[in-house]
Amino acid sequence: MLSANIFAQFNVKVDIPSYLSDSDAYLYGFNGSKEILYSKGKIAGNTASFKVDKKYIGMMRAFFQKSNSSVNMVSENADVKFKIELDSKNKISDVVFEDKINQLFSNEVELQKKQELILPALIQIKDYYKPNESFYRSLESEIISLSKNNDSLYDSHPFLQYYHNNQKYSVQEKALSLKVEDFIDFYSKSGEYLETSTILKPSLINFLNVSKSNVEGNVDKLLAAVNLETPRGQTILSELIDIFSTYNMDKLKDKYLAQANNLKCTINDRLASTIQSNKNIELGAKFPNNTFVNSVHTKAKSLYDIKAAKKIVVFWSSTCSHCEAELPKLLEKYDKMKAQNIEIVGLSLDSNLNEFKSKANVYPWVSDSEGKGWYSSYGETYNVVATPTYFILDANNIIVSKPNHVGDVIDYLKLN
Template structure:
C-alpha cells in the first residue's frame, strides 16, 4: 500500500514538472529562419528561448507544399500566461497564444498570423479561438443592424436588433460558463461589448455608447490581463481610434483626455509607470512632442521616485532633443576673443545652423553655394559648426572662403559632444532656427534650405 502511494506521488510530481513544447507550422515559408519565444509581462516581453525554422514539405490537394516548422521546449518552471512567438522584427511578425501547462501546436499564415491561425493542440487556445470566432460573428451582425438603421431611419429594425442582441448575450454567457476556472476566463469576460439594449437612432448616441462603456469589462487589476497584450491593445484602441478627430488641435485635446481616462483606471503604480512608458513610445513614432512632454510632466514625473526610470527618461528626451518644435540644445564658442552662446545670440531673425567638415566632399561643394546664396539675406545668419580633427585646414578655409558667418570649431569630429547631442551622423546637416532658437525645419539638402528660406 505504501509503495502504491509513493508511486502515485512520484507520478504526480513527474507530471507537474513535465516539459511542454510549443510547435508551429507556417505556410508560406519566409526568408527568416528563426523564431524567438517571449512571455508577455505587462508592456514588456521576457525572452524564454529561440530556435530555427526547418523547411519540410507536405501534400495539400495532391501537391507538395513547403512548410516551415519549429519547436521550442519550455523549461519545466515555465508559468502559465500569454506568450509570443516572433519570427519577423517588423510588421505583424508574431503569433500570440496562451500557455497553461499543456503542449501548444498551431498552423498559421505568417503574413496574417492572428487572422489565419488554427490550433492543433491546447484545449485553452482552441476554446478561446472558438469564442472569438462566435462572438465576432454575432457582434458584427448586431453592428450591421445598428449601422443599417443609422443609414436609413425608415427601416424598422427594432425587433430584429433585439433578437440579435439576445444572441450576442447568449454566446457571451455560454462561453463565460464553459471557461469558468480556466486561464482564459478573464479574457472571455473582458472581451464582452456593452451593447445598447435598444437600437440607437443617432450616430452620436452610437459612438457615445461605445466610448462610455469601453472600460466596463476591463479589469486593470487582473494579473492575467495585465500580463498579456490584451490591455495594451485596448489602450491603443481607445487612445488612437475611439478618440479621433480630423482637426489637429482637437486631436491633441482628445489624446490628453483619453490618457487621463486610461491612467485613472490603473491603481498599481508600477503598472501605471509601464503604461506611461508604453504610451510615450507610441507617440514617439509620430514625434508628437506635445503629448510626450505632457506625459512626462503630468504623469511620469509625479510617480514615486523609486519607480521612475532615469535612464528611460534621459534617453527619450535626448532622442527628441533636436526634433522640429524643440529649442535647439545650447552650446558656446569663442569669436573674436568673446564667448558666445547660441541661446543668447540675437543678431538675426532666423538662423541656419549647419554641421559640416573640411574633409567632407559634399560640404566643400554645398557650403560655398550656401555662402553665395546667403549674401543677400540680411535678416538671416549662418552658424557653421565644423567637425574637425585639427584646426589648421579649418582656420585657413573659413578665413579665405566663408567670411561673415559665425564659425564654431568642434574637435574630435563625430565624438564631439555637441555633434552627439544633435545626433549628427552625416555632413552637411542643416537646422533652421527662429530668433528664439526653436528648430523650425530640418532640410535634407541645400536646395531644401533655399526652398524654405524663399517662403519666409
C-alpha cells in the same frame, strides 16, 4: 526551487511548411504593448520548437521572419501545439491548434469578429422583413446565436476568462458606452493578467477617446489611482508616453515624461526603457551609434564610421506607402546634398532582406536593415513608432533637427 523551475517550463511546437524550414523564428510574450523575447525557435525538418524556461501566463506571439507573419496564442504555462499553412504570397493563412485553450481562444476571436462585423448588419437587414417571414426567423435565429456568450467554457481557464470578460475595454465600439471612472476602476483593480493580455494599450487609447473633453485631467486622475510607485502605475505611464509620442501629442508627452524622470522610487524596466529611448533622441543629444549588419552602398561598419558635415538618418521600409512617396524627393536633392557633404543613412524596418536590398539599391545612399521588421532594435533605441522617421545629425552625430516630413528635411537644409 528546482521543482518550481521544472514546472515553469513549457514547449511550443509548430508544424510548418517546407518554405519556413530555413526561417528564423521567435516567440514573444507581452508586458503591456511591449513584446518580450522568450525563446528563439529551433527548426528541424517541418517542426519549429520553442522552449520557455520560466513561468508565463498570457498572450504570446510566434513570429516567422521569412514570411514576415505571426501567430497569436494563449499560454497557460503549458505546452502548445499547432499547425500553420501559407497562402500564395507565403503569408500565414491558416492556423489549427491542438490544445484546448487555444481552440477556445480561436473560437473567441472568430466570434468577436462576427459580433463586430456581421451582427450589426444582420440586425439592420432584419428590419426589412416581417416577423412571419421565414427569412426573418432565420435572421433572428442567427442574431441570437451570435449574441450568446457561453461563459462557462472558460471556468477552468482563468486567463482566457479574464481576456473574454474585459474585451469591452479594448474594443472601440464597446468602450464608447463606458465612463472614465469605469476605466480607472478597471486599471486600479484589474488582476495580474492585465500586462500580458494585450488589452492595456488599446484600452488606454479608448480611455483617452472617452476623456477627450479633459484628457489631461483624467490622465492625472488615472495615474493617481494606479500609484506611480507600483509596477502597474509605471507600465501605464510608459504606455501613455508612447501613445502621446505616436499621435504627436507633444505637450502631454513632455509633461508625463518629465513626471517619469522626476520619480524618486525604483523604476521598473518598462518605464526605464521609455525614459532612455526618449533621452536618446532629444535635440542636442548624441545619436546612439548603430552597427551595420546588412549594409548597402558602404564599407563602413557603423553609423559613426560615416563621416559627413551632416547626416540624415531615415527609418523606412520597402512596404511603407509614405516612404514610397517621400524618399524619391530626397533622391531628387541627393546630388545637392553630396556637394554640401551631406549623407543619407537609411535604416530599414524590413523583415525580408531580399525585399530590403531590392528597394535599397534604387537609392544611392547608405542603407542597412536588421531584417527583423518591427522587432528590430531601432524602436527601443531610437523610439521609432512610424515610418518614415527622420533625424538630422551634425558632424559629431549630435541631433540638430527632428523633421516630421521630407519637406521639413529639405527646408532645414535649404535645398530648395
